[in-house]
Amino acid sequence: MEDVVIIGGGPAGLSAALYTLRGGKGTTVIGKDGGALWKAREVENYFGASRQPSGRELVETGRSQVKALGGVFLEEEVTALEWTDRFTVTTTARTLEARAVILATGASRATLPIPGLKELEGHGVSYCAVCDAFFYRGKTVAVLGAGPYARHEADALLPVAASVTLLANGQPLAARFPGKVTVEPRPVARVLGEEKVTGVELKDGTVLPCDGLFVALGSAGGVELARKLGLPVEGGKITVDAAMATMIPGLFAAGDCVSSIQQASVAVGQGAIAGLSALNYLRTLG
Ligand SMILES: Cc1cc2nc3c(=O)[nH]c(=O)nc-3n(C[C@H](O)[C@H](O)[C@H](O)COP(=O)(O)OP(=O)(O)OC[C@H]3O[C@@H](n4cnc5c(N)ncnc54)[C@H](O)[C@@H]3O)c2cc1C
Numbered sequence: 643m644e645d646v647v648i649i650g651g652g653p654a655g656l657s658a659a660l661y662t663l664r665g666g667k668g669t670t671v672i673g674k675d676g677g678a679l680w681k682a683r684e685v686e687n688y689f690g691a692s693r694q695p696s697g698r699e700l701v702e703t704g705r706s707q708v709k710a711l712g713g714v715f716l717e718e719e720v721t722a723l724e725w726t727d728r729f730t731v732t733t734t735a736r737t738l739e740a741r742a743v744i745l746a747t748g749a750s751r752a753t754l755p756i757p758g759l760k761e762l763e764g765h766g767v768s769y770c771a772v773c774d775a776f777f778y779r780g781k782t783v784a785v786l787g788a789g790p791y792a793r794h795e796a797d798a799l800l801p802v803a804a805s806v807t808l809l810a811n812g813q814p815l816a817a818r819f820p821g822k823v824t825v826e827p828r829p830v831a832r833v834l835g836e837e838k839v840t841g842v843e844l845k846d847g848t849v850l851p852c853d854g855l856f857v858a859l860g861s862a863g864g865v866e867l868a869r870k871l872g873l874p875v876e877g878g879k880i881t882v883d884a885a886m887a888t889m890i891p892g893l894f895a896a897g898d899c900v901s902s903i904q905q906a907s908v909a910v911g912q913g914a915i916a917g918l919s920a921l922n923y924l925r926t927l928g
Pocket residue numbers: 649650651652653654655672673674675676677678679680681682683684685686687688697718719720721746747748749763764768769770773864896897898899903904905906907909
């Protein structure tokens with residue numbers, strides 16, 4: 643049986659693993675892909691970085707640190723998590739048993755099958771205004787969405803961008819938007835640009851030039867595993883206490899699946915707390 647299984651190989655999961663491994667506990671990290679930070683072309687706001695590393699560099703370095711400490715990294719998808727007197731983690735390739743589990747699955751960012759949207763992620767298509775607004779100072783940006791999350795992103799962009807257009811994409815508005823935001827109700831056909839976003843084409847053929855497109859279709863958390871265990875989920879986030887503990891003994895959660903502030907620094911900090919809490923929990927088991 644594993645001491646600790648961490649579901650999620652992004653900043654939160656990898657940071658948690660550094661603490662459990664250094665505390666002497668066998669740790670397996672499972673990540674189906676590089677997570678959100680992997681997509682960041684450059685990270686400007688991470689403490690101590692002397693230049694602007696890409697998100698991928700940060701994640702790969704974190705993985706190397708975990709492996710150097712003897713941690714196991716599995717690139718597999720977790721399909722089930724069960725809890726009896728122990729945890730059973732099922733992946734697409736195996737079943738693992740663990741004394742403690744840390745959920746660090748990130749936020750599942752809602753998206754739409756609009757041509758160009760996925761292709762231009764990190765090249766003008768962003769999912770985080772607080773991260774990327776600064777890159778668009780004095781530029782023309784659009785926000786794709788119609789609800790409170792889109793309003794939140796528009797509010798973050800208004801003080802820096804030259805103009806903010808809300809692309810409601812045929813949806814009724816589910817939030818009030820400031821007068822400075824131009825609301826475009828027509829459906830979107832595709833995002834334009836080769837190397838970076840240059841605009842958006844609407845279904846009636848109209849082209850709206852823009853330098854950046856912020857997707858804010860809602861921030862559904864990666865919380866399905868927790869839900870299946872009957873854990874409380876509020877606003878798409880797993881409920882935890884200050885020690886990042888859920889209501890199930892030995893189950894902790896950290897990062898974007900917990901926090902409404904979706905930042906690498908926050909995920910790393912919460913991962914550290916979750917890792918230390920898992921160590922404390924394992925000590926109580928003897
Ligand atoms: C384009 C972009 C740019 C960004 N830029 C910045 C920035 O400049 N500065 C900053 O601080 N933040 C930035 N962020 C936000 C930052 O990336 C996130 O806050 C951070 O990555 C959250 O870390 P996390 O570990 O909680 O989740 P993630 O990094 O999303 O990692 C989640 C992990 O869980 C795994 N996972 C999920 N479900 C399963 C499953 N069922 N089975 C197996 N594995 C699973 C994923 O594969 C992944 O490994 C950016 C985000 C994006 C998308």
